[in-house]
Amino acid sequence: MAEVTFDYGGRVALVTGAGRGLGFAIAKALFKAGATVAVNDRTAESCAAAIARLGGGPGLIAAPADLATGNGPANAVAQATAGGRLDFLINNAAVNVERPVTATDDAHWDLHLNVILRASFLTAQAALPYLRQSRGCIVNIASELGLHAIANNVAYISAKHGLVAMTKAMAIELAPTGIRANALCPGTMDTELMQECARDSGDPASYYAAFNRYHPIGRLATPDEIAAFVLCLLSSAAGYMTGAAVTIDGGSTAGRQ
Amino acid sequence: MEFDGKTILVTGSTRGIGTAAAALFLERGGSVVLHGRRQADVDAAVARLSAAHSSDRVRGLSADLSDRKACRGLATSIDGLDILVNCGGIFREAAIAETSLALWDETIAVNLTAAWVLSQALLPKLRATRGTIVNVGSDAALLGYAGCAAYCASKGALVGLTRALATELAPEVRVLCLCPGPTETDMMRASIGTAPDEEKARQQWASYTLLNRVAAPTEIAESILLAASPRATYLTGSVIMADGGATAGKRV
Numbered sequence: 433m434a435e436v437t438f439d440y441g442g443r444v445a446l447v448t449g450a451g452r453g454l455g456f457a458i459a460k461a462l463f464k465a466g467a468t469v470a471v472n473d474r475t476a477e478s479c480a481a482a483i484a485r486l487g488g489g490p491g492l493i494a495a496p497a498d499l500a501t502g503n504g505p506a507n508a509v510a511q512a513t514a515g516g517r518l519d520f521l522i523n524n525a526a527v528n529v530e531r532p533v534t535a536t537d538d539a540h541w542d543l544h545l546n547v548i549l550r551a552s553f554l555t556a557q558a559a560l561p562y563l564r565q566s567r568g569c570i571v572n573i574a575s576e577l578g579l580h581a582i583a584n585n586v587a588y589i590s591a592k593h594g595l596v597a598m599t600k601a602m603a604i605e606l607a608p609t610g611i612r613a614n615a616l617c618p619g620t621m622d623t624e625l626m627q628e629c630a631r632d633s634g635d636p637a638s639y640y641a642a643f644n645r646y647h648p649i650g651r652l653a654t655p656d657e658i659a660a661f662v663l664c665l666l667s668s669a670a671g672y673m674t675g676a677a678v679t680i681d682g683g684s685t686a687g688r689q
Numbered sequence: 690m691e692f693d694g695k696t697i698l699v700t701g702s703t704r705g706i707g708t709a710a711a712a713l714f715l716e717r718g719g720s721v722v723l724h725g726r727r728q729a730d731v732d733a734a735v736a737r738l739s740a741a742h743s744s745d746r747v748r749g750l751s752a753d754l755s756d757r758k759a760c761r762g763l764a765t766s767i768d769g770l771d772i773l774v775n776c777g778g779i780f781r782e783a784a785i786a787e788t789s790l791a792l793w794d795e796t797i798a799v800n801l802t803a804a805w806v807l808s809q810a811l812l813p814k815l816r817a818t819r820g821t822i823v824n825v826g827s828d829a830a831l832l833g834y835a836g837c838a839a840y841c842a843s844k845g846a847l848v849g850l851t852r853a854l855a856t857e858l859a860p861e862v863r864v865l866c867l868c869p870g871p872t873e874t875d876m877m878r879a880s881i882g883t884a885p886d887e888e889k890a891r892q893q894w895a896s897y898t899l900l901n902r903v904a905a906p907t908e909i910a911e912s913i914l915l916a917a918s919p920r921a922t923y924l925t926g927s928v929i930m931a932d933g934g935a936t937a938g939k940r941v
């Protein structure tokens with residue numbers, strides 16, 4: 433397959449939840465492509481560690497903030513926009529703890545709804561003045577679970593569906609300003625989150641096997657291939673895309689084998 | 690009759706779509722629990738409905754849907770339940786920049802979390818009767834509207850809740866989402882009422898639909914009963930658009 437490269441020199445991006453997993457892969461890809469990247473995660477330590485893994489330098493900004501709180505999202509944006517510019521907002525942070533309906537308590541529900549849905553609204557709200565100026569771009573990392581369901585994940589599924597719907601509302605409202613907003617709906621990626629879910633299941637090998645089977649393509653996605661597509665969504669190649677919920681799921685929402 | 694012997698709780702049923710649905714359930718044999726935020730409104734609705742249908746199969750309970758404890762209290766006050774209709778909701782418009790945290794939180798609390806809390810709390814009762822949950826969504830679950838980010842998010846999430854519950858609770862409990870399009874209720878009138886030209890605003894809503902008109906509450910109520918019907922045995926996880934075609938097609 434041909435390698436696609438982008439040049440994001442001079443652009444500034446905020447990636448939430450970039451301490452590890454897909455967020456880290458997106459930050460890495462953007463940084464490689466020349467962008468200045470603000471790395472958000474829950475703690476200063478995890479941001480610093482991610483920045484160190486990326487090699488450090490003036491093109492990397494630490495933007496620690498707990499997005500589950502009411503002012504965390506605006507705080508992350510404030511750190512990212514210290515230079516007065518923002519082109520790309522990538523709402524990637526999430527929690528995903530599987531629980532059956534009967535074991536889902538208020539704290540669990542609120543954490544998922546706040547990190548996945550409310551924080552994505554609040555970062556966009558805070559970033560809006562900058563995005564207007566740059567005619568920038570929002571990518572909300574949803575999930576295939578923003579489009580259909582599996583058992584034992586009610587809070588996450590509700591929040592991800594809400595994120596897809598909110599993306600459409602934002603796209604419509606912001607279309608006249610030149611700001612594009614899209615939702616990306618990945619299938620299962622082999623990230624730390626997946627590894628945790630596998631571990632929690634008690635039988636990691638069959639957990640992985642089940643998810644390999646679940647995706648018609650027969651494997652999990654790598655964070656890097658999803659990150660590459662995020663860069664594509666931010667580019668002029670996607671200049672006519674807004675309000676889309678794009679699946680990148682190895683075929684799992686397309687049909688049944 | 691279709692709903693003979695069935696007990697139905699309809700939240701947000703002191704007016705609008707909820708009242709219309711409650712009246713139809715009653716007319717077709719059901720026992721109805723009305724619900725509203727204020728006890729006085731609930732009492733008035735109970736009196737109105739029982740007089741109109743000369744029936745004693747109506748009672749009422751009040752609870753603030755933005756208050757989880759109150760929702761759980763409501764669930765405890767119900768002995769047996771066949772059908773839960775999560776119809777209570779709020780619609781507050783605001784541009785992204787003008788949306789307060791309070792508006793966001795209240796919209797999510799009432800339109801989404803209340804439906805979740807009630808579904809969870811009433812689950813043992815619904816399992817016992819192999820019951821049905823009907824969540825009242827909106828075309829805004831699937832269509833983005835400017836100035837409605839919080840509302841769209843809440844209704845989109847309600848579709849997610851529907852699918853997640855349907856997946857997990859099958860085959861005991863059927864769970865559906867019935868999505869009305871623009872409907873002539875106080876909710877819509879409040880929105881139209883703040884527009885500079887009321888008739889133009891109504892026509893604007895109407896123009897989103899293929900039928901080129903807003904719905905009457907009873908039309909939506911009919912669709913809710915369709916989803917809740919004991920004859921609809923193979924419907925679950927469905928997102929049913931009662932939207933005059935709004936999500937199906939668009940005029941150029």
Ligand SMILES: NC(=O)c1ccc[n+]([C@@H]2O[C@H](COP(=O)([O-])OP(=O)(O)OC[C@H]3O[C@@H](n4cnc5c(N)ncnc54)[C@H](O)[C@@H]3O)[C@@H](O)[C@H]2O)c1
Nearest residue numbers: 449451452453454474499500524525526575620621623625
């Ligand atoms: N892994 C998958 O299979 C998969 C599938 C579909 C969608 N997704 C989505 O992709 C995105 C990335 O997932 P991942 O697998 O990389 O997850 P991950 O758990 O590996 O990484 C998520 C990151 O978000 C951060 N985060 C969580 N809560 C936060 C908070 N309150 N404030 C700030 N940061 C916070 C975490 O610290 C972590 O660094 C998420 O939105 C997830 O829902 C993942």
